[in-house]
Amino acid sequence: MTIRTLPVCLAATLLLLALPAPAQESPEAKPASADAARDALAKKEGEGEQTALLKQTLSAVDKQYSLIRSQQFQFGYDLNYTYIGQEKIISDLSAGNITLFEIENTSSHTVTNTFSADYGVLDNLTANLTLPVLSKYSEARGAKGLSNSIGDIGLGVRWQPIPARRDRPNLTLTGNLRLPSGRSPYKVIAGSGQATGSGVAAFSLGLNVNRIVDPVALFGSLNVTASLPAKNLWQVNNTRILTRVAPGASIGFGLGFAYALSYGISTTLSFQEAISAGSKLTFADGKTAKTLMQTSGMLNLGLGYRVSPKTTVNLSVGVGLTADSPNLSLDLNLPLAF
Numbered sequence: 001m002t003i004r005t006l007p008v009c010l011a012a013t014l015l016l017l018a019l020p021a022p023a024q025e026s027p028e029a030k031p032a033s034a035d036a037a038r039d040a041l042a043k044k045e046g047e048g049e050q051t052a053l054l055k056q057t058l059s060a061v062d063k064q065y066s067l068i069r070s071q072q073f074q075f076g077y078d079l080n081y082t083y084i085g086q087e088k089i090i091s092d093l094s095a096g097n098i099t100l101f102e103i104e105n106t107s108s109h110t111v112t113n114t115f116s117a118d119y120g121v122l123d124n125l126t127a128n129l130t131l132p133v134l135s136k137y138s139e140a141r142g143a144k145g146l147s148n149s150i151g152d153i154g155l156g157v158r159w160q161p162i163p164a165r166r167d168r169p170n171l172t173l174t175g176n177l178r179l180p181s182g183r184s185p186y187k188v189i190a191g192s193g194q195a196t197g198s199g200v201a202a203f204s205l206g207l208n209v210n211r212i213v214d215p216v217a218l219f220g221s222l223n224v225t226a227s228l229p230a231k232n233l234w235q236v237n238n239t240r241i242l243t244r245v246a247p248g249a250s251i252g253f254g255l256g257f258a259y260a261l262s263y264g265i266s267t268t269l270s271f272q273e274a275i276s277a278g279s280k281l282t283f284a285d286g287k288t289a290k291t292l293m294q295t296s297g298m299l300n301l302g303l304g305y306r307v308s309p310k311t312t313v314n315l316s317v318g319v320g321l322t323a324d325s326p327n328l329s330l331d332l333n334l335p336l337a338f
Contacts, residue, residue, distance in 0.1 A: 225252070268303075297320070
């Protein structure tokens with residue numbers, strides 16, 4: 001047992017015994033207090049701290065929870081792998097009877113390398129740029145393909161309207177613009193590769209809340225996203241030609257906590273869900289159709305390892321909870337501060 005774990009009263013006694021006795025006591029001298037002993041036995045500068053680790057972990061779990069100081073840069077690298085597997089039942093009705101019944105298996109593997117850069121415009125305002133590079137492989141009955149391309153570039157800002165304080169929740173407002181720089185799914189020709197982007201520009205607004213209560217940090221988020229329509233299309237879809245797509249709005253929320261096991265190890269548990277309204281499809285013959293609402297839910301488990309005062313490596317595993325979610329997601333995050 002180290003001296004830092006002793007009761008305050010005993011630590012104060014040991015501290016007084018260790019100090020040299022004065023030659024003559026001044027009438028104005030005050031006896032050593034428990035607070036003085038606590039200050040003397042406090043951690044020295046440079047030692048690890050759970051609060052700092054939790055802040056770095058929050059930054060890795062969702063970069064929207066952290067801000068950096070004015071005129072400073074922070075770079076990051078994120079490696080993500082997702083797997084989606086589906087089974088489709090194919091049937092053909094003839095005269096009211098099923099004449100064909102077959103189960104088709106489809107699978108998709110996506111590896112995403114995301115490079116990000118943050119710049120502190122002000123102490124409470126951070127600008128962000130993300131550039132994803134994707135490798136996507138998909139396989140279905142009679143067709144398979146591999147694509148390597150950039151994804152949708154993202155521009156964002158994070159603003160903290162109220163100064164952060166330890167004794168109250170910290171609020172962060174976010175705004176993000178997604179540019180359709182990736183390969184659009186509405187322009188892909190069958191058998192010529194896979195889409196690496198959404199095909200439409202989108203803007204989202206969000207609110208994030210976090211509070212650190214050593215050794216636990218609680219966090220939650222809420223966001224809404226609206227997308228612009230994809231126009232001037234000419235994609236053959238079976239016997240129809242798709243000319244316009246208007247994606248529906250979506251709302252997402254998440255919550256979780258991070259727990260510091262030690263000065264160098266932390267764990268996280270979080271849940272994220274997104275609900276998207278159906279998209280409106282317009283075809284060359286003037287007819288329209290609307291897709292169904294989609295709900296995606298993920299449960300994420302993470303582990304953070306602090307390799308240096310400025311770098312914490314975070315590894316997380318996500319499991320899909322709904323039919324519209326990826327079956328499996330692996331994520332490795334490496335923030336680098338300069």
